[in-house]
Amino acid sequence: MKIALVALFFAVSASAQNPFTGISSACGPDRASFKVQLVDTHHAPAPPQPETAQVYFIHDEGADHEFAYPTAKLGIDGAWVGANHGNSWFSVSVTPGEHHVCAALQSSIVDQRVELAHFTAEAAKVYYFRTRLVMSRQVELLELQPLDSDQGRYLVAAFPLSVSTLRK
Numbered sequence: 830m831k832i833a834l835v836a837l838f839f840a841v842s843a844s845a846q847n848p849f850t851g852i853s854s855a856c857g858p859d860r861a862s863f864k865v866q867l868v869d870t871h872h873a874p875a876p877p878q879p880e881t882a883q884v885y886f887i888h889d890e891g892a893d894h895e896f897a898y899p900t901a902k903l904g905i906d907g908a909w910v911g912a913n914h915g916n917s918w919f920s921v922s923v924t925p926g927e928h929h930v931c932a933a934l935q936s937s938i939v940d941q942r943v944e945l946a947h948f949t950a951e952a953a954k955v956y957y958f959r960t961r962l963v964m965s966r967q968v969e970l971l972e973l974q975p976l977d978s979d980q981g982r983y984l985v986a987a988f989p990l991s992v993s994t995l996r997k
Contacts, residue, residue: 854906854907854929855904855905855906855907855929855930855931855945855947856904856907856909856931856933856943857902857904857907857908857909857931858909861902861909861995862935862995862996863900863902863909863911863912863935863993863994863995863996864993864994864996865900865912865913865914865917865991865992865993866991866992866993867914867915867917867989867990867991867992868989868990868991868992869989870989870990872985872986873982873985873986874920874955874981874982874985875920876953876955877922877952877953877954877955878922878953879952879953880925880952880953881922881923881924881925881952881953882922882923882924882925882950882951882952882953882954882955882956883920883921883922883923883954883955883956884905884920884921884922884923884928884950884955884956884957884958885918885919885920885955885956885957885958885981885985886903886910886911886913886918886919886920886921886932886958886960887913887917887918887957887958887959887960887976887981887984887985887988888901888913888914888915888916888917888918888959888960888961888991889916889959889960889961889984889988890915890916890961890962891961898914898915898962899934899935899936899962900912900913900914900934900935900936901913901914901932901933901934901935901960901962901971902932902933902934902935902993903930903931903932903958903960904930904931904932904933905921905923905928905929905930905931906928906929907929909995911991911993912935912991912993913960913991913993914991916987916988916989917988917989917990917991918984918985918988918989918990918991919990919991919992919993923950924950925950925951925952926949926950927947927948927949927950928947928948928949928950929945929946929947930945930946930947930948930958930973931943931944931945932944932945932958932960932971932973933971934962934971942962942969942970942971943971944960944971944972944973945973946958946973946974946975948975955978955981956975957975957976957977957978957980957981957982958973958974958975958976959972959973959974959976959980959981959984960972960973960974961974
């Protein structure tokens with residue numbers, strides 16, 4: 830009985846120090862910040878290489894906003910891979926297998942929001958994820974959702990490409 834209580838105590842202590850390891854395993858470093866430029870190049874998504882999968886990250890801002898719109902940064906498997914600002918998109922190649930995705934806001938105006946997802950990539954397949962910021966007087970919510978391929982191709986063709994660089 831005493832051994833079980835001691836084991837339970839250590840398990841609770843360990844989980845209190847690291848409440849959720851999924852965030853650190855999907856997102857990049859907390860203080861990472863991106864500079865984003867939009868390139869008005871509208872075209873259809875390129876097919877992935879035969880040995881990799883292609884992941885498109887699309888940000889759909891919805892209606893025009895009159896205030897400073899935050900940048901959404903995206904990570905895969907513990908590293909930031911890029912960022913979107915306003916209606917925009919970018920893509921990355923990934924190896925086949927399970928991947929963990931993180932979306933977070935880069936903003937001093939809007940409270941920090943993090944969304945998580947995972948998917949299993951197959952070689953030569955294309956995956957689409959959409960982020961949206963839903964705001965009202967009482968709620969600020971960042972959404973990260975897998976997107977239907979037809980809708981994903983449509984938004985990639987309609988939105989500019991996001992070219993992001995990590996600030997030092």
